[in-house]
Amino acid sequence: MTQDFNDLVFTCIDETLAEVVGVTIRDAIYFKEGRRTEDLSRHIKGLFAILEKTLGPGLTRAISLTIAKRLYSELHISFAEKPNSDFVDYVEEAKRQRT
Amino acid sequence: MLDKSLSQVVPGEHPGRITKDLWLAGVLAVAFAAFYILAQSLAQELLVLSTDILFIAISGVCSLLGLLVVRRWGFKGKFGVAHLGLFLVVFLWFLGETVWGIFEVVLRVDVPYPSIADVFYLAGYLPAFIGMEQFLWFFRKEFTPQKLAVAAFSGLAIVFSSSVVLLYPLMAESADILTKLFDVGYPLLDDLLMVFAVMMAMILRKGRFANDWLWIALGMLLHALADIAFSYGTLTGWYYSGHPIELFYVYGYLALGLGFAHQTRSLDGTA
Numbered sequence A: 001m002t003q004d005f006n007d008l009v010f011t012c013i014d015e016t017l018a019e020v021v022g023v024t025i026r027d028a029i030y031f032k033e034g035r036r037t038e039d040l041s042r043h044i045k046g047l048f049a050i051l052e053k054t055l056g057p058g059l060t061r062a063i064s065l066t067i068a069k070r071l072y073s074e075l076h077i078s079f080a081e082k083p084n085s086d087f088v089d090y091v092e093e094a095k096r097q098r099t
Numbered sequence B: 001m002l003d004k005s006l007s008q009v010v011p012g013e014h015p016g017r018i019t020k021d022l023w024l025a026g027v028l029a030v031a032f033a034a035f036y037i038l039a040q041s042l043a044q045e046l047l048v049l050s051t052d053i054l055f056i057a058i059s060g061v062c063s064l065l066g067l068l069v070v071r072r073w074g075f076k077g078k079f080g081v082a083h084l085g086l087f088l089v090v091f092l093w094f095l096g097e098t099v100w101g102i103f104e105v106v107l108r109v110d111v112p113y114p115s116i117a118d119v120f121y122l123a124g125y126l127p128a129f130i131g132m133e134q135f136l137w138f139f140r141k142e143f144t145p146q147k148l149a150v151a152a153f154s155g156l157a158i159v160f161s162s163s164v165v166l167l168y169p170l171m172a173e174s175a176d177i178l179t180k181l182f183d184v185g186y187p188l189l190d191d192l193l194m195v196f197a198v199m200m201a202m203i204l205r206k207g208r209f210a211n212d213w214l215w216i217a218l219g220m221l222l223h224a225l226a227d228i229a230f231s232y233g234t235l236t237g238w239y240y241s242g243h244p245i246e247l248f249y250v251y252g253y254l255a256l257g258l259g260f261a262h263q264t265r266s267l268d269g270t271a
Helices: A002-021 A023-033 A040-075 A087-098 B015-039 B044-073 B077-106 B116-138 B145-172 B177-203 B210-236 B244-264
Strands: none
Touching (some): A002 A023, A002 A040, A002 A087, A023 A040, A040 B044, A040 B077, B015 B044, B015 B244, B044 B077, B044 B244, B077 B244, B116 B177, B145 B177, B145 B210, B210 B244
């Protein structure tokens, strides 16, 4: 079940990044990030650190919200934006609501 | 594969809004052309005044839209630096247009070229180059020989056009060396900016920002064509302030403005 959830998060990240910044940039960012780890939150933190360096905090936040909205939509749970939450918080919240 | 497409979750720009923008750009393009045609019948002083005001206004609006992009996405990160560079180029061109207007309308200098206005026009290129170069260098490994060839070909077309148009008058006319340097320099600098913008569009291909960069590339292309025509006109002596050839500049600002406006709305629905 956890594996399914992690796969869904990875798919949301993959597809959203491809549709927002294009496949070329997405793949280049993945390449710079290195091998995907099994630890989801560590993977997300590493990925968003590179995104911030590349796209800046403004666009990175908008992308993280976009991915979060997509994840919640796929899980059929309602999304509410919280001022001090980052993407990891949204993922944890989604996992909690799902179980 | 996800159940819902991105557009269903975060709509970004509404398709109706894009159509509305294109219509607006089309209407404005026709209106500016009509304005230039009608203005030709005005007295020279009025023609200069009205076209100078138009240039200051359109470059001012363009700067404002560039600023909104920086405000929306910030100026940090490689992409942010590219946005900041683009805002600075249009803002410095706006200052250049204002200084040009002051020279013509207040100081009564006929076609102030070269002048202090050129300092602002030229200064704009530097931040734009630095901004886009930072982003492109970061992703340099993604440029295949085919992509580089497409970008280089688009640039060479302008270099070839400017060589064909400007080579003979540059050799035949007796302008000073600084003027001749500017005559060659402006189209080449615009050309380089256009190539960079094409490369940005290529690397962001199929993403939500790709079309915005194509508009920006079109804006730079129109500026390059305008500069070639301006250089040819001033060298051969047929250019006067308010000449319809200036429409290339106006349309260039229009395309840049459209690119900026779309960039602010690429992820509408997010904070």
